[in-house]
Amino acid sequence: MTDSDDTASGAPGPTGNPEPSGGSAFLDVRDLKVHFPTDDGLVKSVDGLSFTLEKGKTLGIVGESGSGKSVTSLAVMGLHRASRRQRAKVRMSGEIRLDGQELIGADPDEVRRLRGRRMAMIFQDPLSALHPYYTVGKQIVEAYRVHHDVDRKTARKRAIEMLDRVGIPQPDKRVDDHPHQFSGGMRQRAMIAMALVNNPELLIADEPTTALDVTVQAQILDLIRDLQKEFGSAVIVITHDLGVVAELADDLLVMYGGRCIERGPADKIFSAPQHPYTWGLLGSMPRIDRDHTDRLIPVKGSPPSLINVPSGCAFNPRCPYADVPKDDLTRTVRPELTEATTGHFSACHMAPAERKRIWTEEIAPKL
């Protein structure tokens, strides 16, 4: 009964990934592919990714370096196609709809006008992401004025207001400081102020706390959560740190090798994760409530090559359960996303019952 191969995995849909139903979601990404032709071959950074996001909700995209999470966020922002030089280097297909507007085939200039206004982004390292030569105020003013026809004075007032809103003390003085005069946490706050200056409906935070002190991380996460409540925007948080999304995300999307391998409501994924890779991520996450004698369990091996992705399940070379499904299925057939419980999808050849047993009996007790 344990190895009852594919019966429960169900027949994959004709399009491969089951599409999120509806189609009127605020952000609707379907079968997104972002490929980079290089001398060594085609790098398939994102290879068929679908998800939706509503306003007021937070989606956490989780995965290790090279899983395609940052490439996905830059694709949504149109930042792979911003300059002529970039456009020559990337191949994109699929659909990215922001409030119904298709972005992938759109005129780059049209996407540019959306950037910063309807969708904004904060980056990992605020020191390198802010221009060293311009004051923080100037950079926020610039972000505001590119989308609003106002004079400098009005924009400056708005910048001070935003700095105040993100919790920078004495904003009317700090507005004239340069980024290097800010501390790391303050810089990220300024970055957030800059991203939110135009009230964007979609905010993408790419590893917003990775470059910060642990003590500051929680403050920044709180700030993002508070601001989301206030502005009601849709938020995507990209991270390799499950602790970050545990605090913020309503939904989770776990990426591996440029694809989604598990997706669903955050509480379901944390309570009953379906994919062995997700188990690995949970096992390698340090937890304060865990017994100190237990060691962290790293995911063995290294991330897959995005040029020669392993056949079958991309995770198979690192999966301790790769031999559970019969007929070498893991190494020959790519598993499709299937719905385990409502809204909770995962891509694994193991039968749901089997996975449930492994999780409850072998993995969960060790966490």
Next chain:
Amino acid sequence: MFSYLIRRVISAVILLLIVSAVTFGIFFLLPKIAGQTTDQLAQQYIGKSPTPADIAAVKRNLGLDKPVYEQYWEFLKGIFTGVDYKFGPEAARCHVPCFGYSFKTHIEVWPEIQSRLPVTLSLALGAAVVWLVSGITTGVISALRPGSLFDRLSMGVALAGVSLPMFFTGAIALALFTYQWPIFERSDYVPLFDNPLLWARTLVLPWVTLAFLYSALYARLTRAGMLETLSEDYIRTARAKGLGERTVVVRHGLRAALTPLITVFGMDLGLLLGGALITEQVFSLQGVGAFAVQAITANDLPNILGVTLLAAFFIVLCNLVVDVLYAAVDPRVRLS
């Protein structure tokens, strides 16, 4: 910012003093160490077959018998007070600022340099404008489309520009545009304020040939700097704000890419202001460089000392300007 400026000026003045002391030492101390007698030393200041009276006059006028530091002090004092020289019955006054007096030509050094400075300034500054504009433009366009035909072509030309010596390109330019097709006829330097048009016309060829050499280097530096800057995170941020590509490239990219160029430019301009020896020679311009060549050929030590100090002054001055500019451009510099 102000205290920073004061600090830089003070250190520049100190540097100039050191440079002048070292230069002075080379002219007056080294021969002594090498074992020259003061008679032999004095002889070098006069033309061929000097009379004992001449030698005695030089020795007395320059104070060659006194210790070197005293001579140096007299020299420095002379800059501010002027110096009187006596040659038997005759006397000569070296006026303020006295940077020396040629015993061979009986001409003061400073007025001679002063009369030639406009030529060198016109040549160097004009060429600088040409090479900055052409070099930076080429570099930016190349960086925006690396690997394109324009990029390869201009970088090829740039390589030629860097490798071809001035006396070659200058001669070719003269042969083509002055002799083959007399577009720019050979003429003497015309002061800018006498006739700006003629001034420019005389200088176009030297400007372009000199700029060719430098713009090649600047195009390559700009290209490399731009390519590096455009991959910076803050450029991505600028795009994420929705800024137009032109704003991104110019205001965010070029601004940062050009900062390192300031240093190189300061050095290059400083060197050129001390006299563009070869260019002035090729185009028969009577600038400071040509004067230096003549002084060296004639072994006229006071003149050589004068142009050396002038060159040092320009280099120190340009470095001072670079430091100040750097602080103005890069706010991070002011702190350190």
